[in-house]
Amino acid sequence: MTDAEFLLWVRGPAFNIALFIMLAGIVVRFMEILLMGRKTNLAEARGSEMAGGLNTIWRRTLPDADTFRRSGFTIIAGNVFHIGLFVVIFLFVPHILVFERLFGVSWAGLPSNIVDATTVVTIVALLAVLVHRVKDPVLRMLSNFSDYLAWLVTILPLITGWLAFNRVGLSGSTLIGLHILSVELLMVLFPFTKLSHAFTLVLARWYNGAIAGYKGVQS
């Protein structure tokens, strides 16, 4: 396979397969949750499930002061790489062009040098998160193969993307091809690893808030 053929393949058939697996996977995971159902609560309500659920969906993004004091590193590093990922994925102009081709909508991006710097910050944050995971006794105990796999497939597109943008090492088209391939790997694993929290979290927060809201409790 030549460079050009490789690029053609990752952009075409491989991308379509990855996209299909990702979307189908998301549907499957949502169904797996929703089909479990939930019993009607027979206790007399003191508040609203919906209000509690919606409130917790956004409120849980902001930790309370004591939690921040106790888990500062996790919260800061976590926020940095999440915001970094958002900027890199959605505000890089070439990415926006891909979204436009796929969904027909586009939006304004950020200058490339800012995205480039954000990429470096995000990579550093992810490395810090990994060191923390290996060193901290609680995290080490909780972690399994899937946690490290999820970490790897998240950082790979950042690294390959940065290399491709800065033309380090291999030819431009090979680097782009590798970058797209690493994104496809991420897409395929996205619904089936803990990365699925990106979409199931809405349900988790809603249920937590709804259970509390029904009782008229703040969550």
Added chain:
Amino acid sequence: MSGAAFARGYNALKEQIDAPIAAFLSSCVHCGMCAEACLFFTETGDPQYTPIRKVEPLRRVWEQEYTFWGKLSKALGLSKPLTDQDLTDWETLVYDSCTLCGRCSMVCPVGNDIAYMIRKTREGMAAAGHAPEGLIGATQRAITIGSPMGVKLPALQAQIRHTEKEFDLKIPVDVEGTDYLCMLSSMEIMNFPEYIGSIARIFKQADVSWTLSSEAFEATNSGIQIGVSDIAAQLVQRIVDAAEKLKVKAVISPECGHAYMAIRWEGPNLVGKRFGFKVVHILEVLDELRAQGRLKVADRETRKLTYHDPCQIGRRGGVLEQPRNLINMVAENFVEMPEAGKMNWCCGAGGGVSTNERADALRLKTFARKKSQLDAVNPDALVSACSNCRIHLEEGLEEYHMDIPLLSLTETIADHLSDT
């Protein structure tokens, strides 16, 4: 343990899993933040006490039974099935090191209600025969005798007679058609009988129509703490029967937080039907009387008071403002401990931990959290509203050589009412 018991436990775990649990388990990112929210971790530094780890048996069942990958790897023989040994290994984590306080559920960034899942995990543990001795004993006594501490009607009647003589008033028993049926906890009958006198005095002054029942006076529910829903339902049904027989408008939960959780929030779901009467916590009743101006205060407490929020009343029960309104009514100098209110730290003895002697040392160790909260405000007295918290707090204060008197909120109010 027999294979049949394990199969029962496995099925019980399987049956517990609902959409919220599936959403929670799908969302956990293994960030470890729940550990820092749990007093069993903060006071021991032992990672095994990380809240989400306590639901591992439930998680394994969910993964293998209800997820695509789990089912696939089970079919291919790639995953390790849950064994009875796993349940044995998890017994102390599920029962001894969790008070179901729900603090972890407030902190998890993806929104997992971990306490909800630990409560459900107990259903499987109990069905598989892995519940602690102390809780099994308490549950058996609750069913056969009518109270987890083995308190029988004559003991209550003796307390009633004693109280009637002491305060020269009448305590209504089995009176039909009153507004309220007042429930108690055994601890209130045996350890803190002043509670009955306090209620009687307050209700007399405020002219409340109420009664006790000779057929159902115990409101705590060890069936819930151990995780056996049928027994829990049976205990709730007794209260429902008494309330219906006496045709009361509402049932008052005693101070005890887990009792409130049991009848107010779990009760109708356990017996499978909506109640025809209301369930209110005693603090809700008292605060309503206060708001209506029916409580006349004679003198106010001048000592510096602080309040310990029982988890099931505050964070899990939603009764947070009422105790504060009431304390401010009778006290001039009320101070809040750091993190009081919905993020308050558990005393360390709820969720059946106090009934489980095996957990005694751990329970007292976790009291260090309460100590540091208390040290921050240095109160002259500590007020709380749960007899279970109270017994443990007293023990903890003694263990840590802290000379702080402990007051029940209801009794404090009764003591400051005018006689007219």
